[in-house]
Every structure is written in C-alpha cells, then in structure tokens.
Amino acid sequence: MSWQIRIEHSTGHRYASPVLSSYNEVRIIPQTAAAQLTLEATVRTEPAAQTYRYWDYWGTQVTAFDLHTPHTELVVTGRSIVQTASAPERPRDVPTWSALAEDRIADEFVEYLRPSASTPEHAELVDAARELAATHDPREFVPAVGAWVRERLTYRPGTTGVHTSAVEAWQKGEGVCQDFAHLALVLMRAAGMPARYVSGYQHPSASAEVGETVAGQSHAWVEGWLGEWWGFDPTNDVPAGEQHVVVARSRDYNDVPPVRGVFSGGASTSLGVTVSVTRLA
Known part of the structure; x- marks a missing residue:
C-alpha cells in the first residue's frame, strides 16, 4: 500500500550576540527514487535568504544559503509532500x-x-x-x-x-x-x-x-x-x-547531517528540532 505523507521539519539556533555572516547547507528534501516520489518540497529561512540547490556526491539534494545581515536567530523550515511505497519483498535470488x-x-x-x-x-x-x-x-x-x-x-x-x-x-x-x-x-x-x-x-x-x-x-x-x-x-x-x-x-x-554551517558571531544555542507528519492518503 502506498502512502502520501506531508512533513514539516523546523530547526534553529539563537546566538549570544548578532551574527554578521553565516554559510549553511541543509539536507531535508526527500529523494525521488523508484519507491518514493517527492511531489512538493520547499525550504524557507528566517531571516529570509536566497537559496540554491545542488546534489552532493551521495545523491542528496542540498539547499545552500548564506546570510550577511546581522541576526540573533536562524530558523530553517522544510515542507514536503511525498508518496511512499510499501516495503518490497526481500530479494529471492541473493548472492552467496x-x-x-x-x-x-x-x-x-x-x-x-x-x-x-x-x-x-x-x-x-x-x-x-x-x-x-x-x-x-x-x-x-x-x-x-x-x-x-x-x-x-x-x-x-x-x-x-x-x-x-x-x-x-x-x-x-x-x-x-x-x-x-x-x-x-x-x-x-x-x-x-x-x-x-x-x-x-x-x-x-x-x-x-x-x-x-x-x-x-x-x-x-x-x-x-x-x-x-x-x-x-x-x-x-x-x-x-x-x-x-x-x-x-x-x-x-x-x-549527510540535516544542517551544517559556519558563522561569525557569538556562541549559539539550539532552538531544537520539531517534525510533524500528516498522512494525506
């Protein structure tokens, strides 16, 4: 049985003093492959930043962005809708x-x-x-x-x-x-x-x-x-x-960490990670 699932993933950091610049990579967009189809996927940042995407060596879609205006918090939210498939049968003709x-x-x-x-x-x-x-x-x-x-x-x-x-x-x-x-x-x-x-x-x-x-x-x-x-x-x-x-x-x-980045500024404190999922079909 296939499912359709909506996912919202939010993660963030708060900084002890304003960050002047940061460079970030985010890996939270689901793959499209034989048993999975990503129907929609967006990544938003607060503060807003221009993003671009590429596929890394492992075939993971990366959303990259940098910020050069002072900010004391950074929140990244990914939203996606994915169609999944039931577990495949274990292969019968298996190598020895x-x-x-x-x-x-x-x-x-x-x-x-x-x-x-x-x-x-x-x-x-x-x-x-x-x-x-x-x-x-x-x-x-x-x-x-x-x-x-x-x-x-x-x-x-x-x-x-x-x-x-x-x-x-x-x-x-x-x-x-x-x-x-x-x-x-x-x-x-x-x-x-x-x-x-x-x-x-x-x-x-x-x-x-x-x-x-x-x-x-x-x-x-x-x-x-x-x-x-x-x-x-x-x-x-x-x-x-x-x-x-x-x-x-x-x-x-x-x-393939979900979020990786470097920044110039005060120490950071995680705002935590929240994930909500909804079965749509």
Whole structure:
C-alpha cells in the first residue's frame, strides 16, 4: 500500500550576540527514487535568504544559503509532500557469501564496505559479525543483525550525540536510531556485505488516520546489498516501507547531517528540532 505523507521539519539556533555572516547547507528534501516520489518540497529561512540547490556526491539534494545581515536567530523550515511505497519483498535470488567476497563487489561498493568515522572496526564486533554470518545466509543476515543490535542497545534519547560512534554506543548499551543503524552497519560491513546508512523520517503509526497531524521524528535505518539494495529498520525491527521517507543515503551520519554551517558571531544555542507528519492518503 502506498502512502502520501506531508512533513514539516523546523530547526534553529539563537546566538549570544548578532551574527554578521553565516554559510549553511541543509539536507531535508526527500529523494525521488523508484519507491518514493517527492511531489512538493520547499525550504524557507528566517531571516529570509536566497537559496540554491545542488546534489552532493551521495545523491542528496542540498539547499545552500548564506546570510550577511546581522541576526540573533536562524530558523530553517522544510515542507514536503511525498508518496511512499510499501516495503518490497526481500530479494529471492541473493548472492552467496562467496559471491559477495568477489573482487568486483569490493571494487563497486568499496565505500560501503570500509569502516567510517561513525562505523569503526572493532575486534569483538568483527567476531560477532562472523559468527552471525556463519549461521545465516545473506538473505537472513540483515534481520539477524537487527536482532543482535536490539539485544545490546536500549533505545534511550539524550544518552548519545551526533558524534557518538557505533562502538561507543555499543559500549554504553544505549542510544537512538542513529546508533542502532551505525552498529548494524559495522556488523554488515565486517561480514563482507555492502551496507549504507539511510536518513529521513518515519511516520510513528502504522494505522495512522488520514488527515491527522502527529509529532514525527527524524530517523535512520540501513540498506544491505542482496543483489539489490534492501532497507531494514533495526530500531523497529521492520523492513523500510510506506512509513519511511528517504532523504539521504551514505556511509554514515557524518556524510549527510540535516544542517551544517559556519558563522561569525557569538556562541549559539539550539532552538531544537520539531517534525510533524500528516498522512494525506
């Protein structure tokens, strides 16, 4: 079943003294791809700024802008309407572990096989990945990794930050969806399966009423290469489907933060992030 979802994402900063200039990149526009169609998308800033868009190396649409008038607050709001599709069936004709180990796979997917800043290699996690791979073929491996991660991480907001690595979250035993995704990626890559980080939004209710607006959330999940990319949400133990809206795919969070910028002025305080979602159809 396909859904149509409206998303409003607002984030901002307040500054201790007027900022004279700032340069910013925003990644909050959902992608259009085979299983997702972005029908409308706008990004507005307060103070108002002229924006321009481009696609970065990872295929994420970036809204860039700069401000050169003094301001003490900056608020960025993205609004979009997206049509999503139900979760695809897990591929049947999946490469074996031996096939995934071939040089052509390593060459094509090298960026999704190597450790990254948030998904570093760790000896105990490598051993865990090999044990899982020994008892699960690639088709069953991704959900098995999700189960392994959920047994070892407790979902607890506020205990980790955007710079927390998968190893640090695993050692703490708690984190948020970003940490669940990063830890799953460590295991998948250690086993030799190309795996990528997916960020976007999730509607919180599978039985959402049409027209009802609820508090949503930014979200993160993973995709594994099973002969084709297949998405799985380790935090919620479900394949990525109609409740998931893709904004970016990359190696880890550091490649595609929602907002990144530099400014000249006093210290900043976050005004927080709010996300509201409405199922339209």
